[in-house]
Amino acid sequence: MSNRNSKANKAAARERLREERARQAKREKIRRQLVVGGSIVAVLGIAAGIGIAVSNMGGSGGKVSNEDWVSTAQKSAFTKPANTSGDKGTVVVIGDKKVKNTVEVYEDMRCPVCASFEEASGDTVIKDMKAGKYKLQFTLGAFLDENPQIKGSGSKNALSALGAALNVSPDAFLEYKKALFSPANHPKETEDKFSDDAYLLKIAKKVDELKSNAAFEKAVKRGTYDKWALAMKDRFNEAKDVSGTPSFKVNGVKMAVEGAPEGTPIVTPEQFNAAYEKALKQKS
Template identity: 50%
Template sequence: MDNTMSSRNNWENKQSARERMRIERERQAKRDKTRRQLLAGGAVVAVLAIAGGIGVAVASMGEDDRPLVVPANATGENGTTVVYGDKNAKNTVDVYEDMRCPFCAQFEQANGKTLTKLADDESLSLKVEYNFGTFIDSNAGGEGSTNALTALGAALNESTDAFVAYHQVLFENHPEETDDKYGDDAYLVELAQKVPALKGNKDFEKAVKDGTYEAWAAKVSEKFNENDISGTPTVEVNGEKIEVLGSTGPVGPEEFTKQVKDRLKD
């Protein structure tokens, strides 16, 4: 990925040995809990349950033997489509990001709220589809991209608005790419306290700590990899890429808005 190559080549592990061991113990506890649940439940089953508008699909196993649990408010095959705005809108803005990507953080800090405001403008008939990769975990080590995406799944299960608000908070409090801080569940829960719908929300916190949506995050990442994306952030309006990063940083809201509106269908 072109936009993150230089920072990856200078990879430094900034976490202390004690912190890395603590996070690894937390990850192992998640794995052990899931395995115990699977053993208690017997063989892999296919179940589709609808309760209170929340769909839970246990149809396949993730890389860590986790069942696929699809967040409420997700759409598409395996629930990998995350939409903000009118799902029937004529225009689509696709945003491709990795939650550990520092350039994505720059873009979101400059234009994230502008984009959601454009989607809120009914006269534009515009929706935003968020697409997430986890390539930085693979290239730089750690699991912050996957873990943050898993937490976003827990937020999406609450509401689309909670997802968008939490997505903004994560990018507003973004660590350096070389710091796998999003691999720490406690940090993700701490940041969630800035989102009213997630503050003190025990269901959300449990989902984050249990890694409930980890298999879903893997499916979202698989979908990302199917697209011809050479770097993040990438933004496309009705399939046409627009420029969101200049030589000195992200384009401003005025330029960003113009590029989007110039590509909208009448």
């Protein structure tokens, strides 16, 4: 992420971030702000991508507007993916169900900091989940699609495609999410490339379970899980104590970077593990 912007652009992005946080604070249901931690910037150099970095120009590279995508989705039949629970299939838990501790993961597929977290810590988190340290519960939002300066439909469209992957298997979901967040595939938040089904399917070819899966491809093209994506988005918006992405909780207790300003995103494995252990000791 750090190679995408010059130093001047990084400074400008930080200023735009402050302005955006002020605007977001006024919204009743979707208040999303991320505070850039100086230590994280020093480690990863991702200041230009922290939080909801915006530009003076609108989003580009998108195929479908936010309004058109929502209108079409609302008219479609509701289908929830396999490997989910809850009335609307918005409870997505992966890992050994017998494991006591649950890490709740909150992300937006267009979020650049989520991509940075996945690049730095994703493999470590999945490894620990498979080792039985905890199970993972994923709640994915789409607040960036509704940002007036970069609005689009990529977060919801990618979420729908992830629903199609989840219907194949939990492993397909995890591998596809990893591929979408990878530096090679994750676009700038001002470029709504995830709204393009063809782009999503191109990335899916890098996932073994999806690359030759006709049912998955049909589900993406037809928007089979579009209405489910809206339900998942609503679940994200209703989550308590989630003021930005990525955010994490352990058994309902929010994880935080110790010694950093409130809202500083967790990015590195060291930050994640320390925040996990601290939250684990607290009562939910």
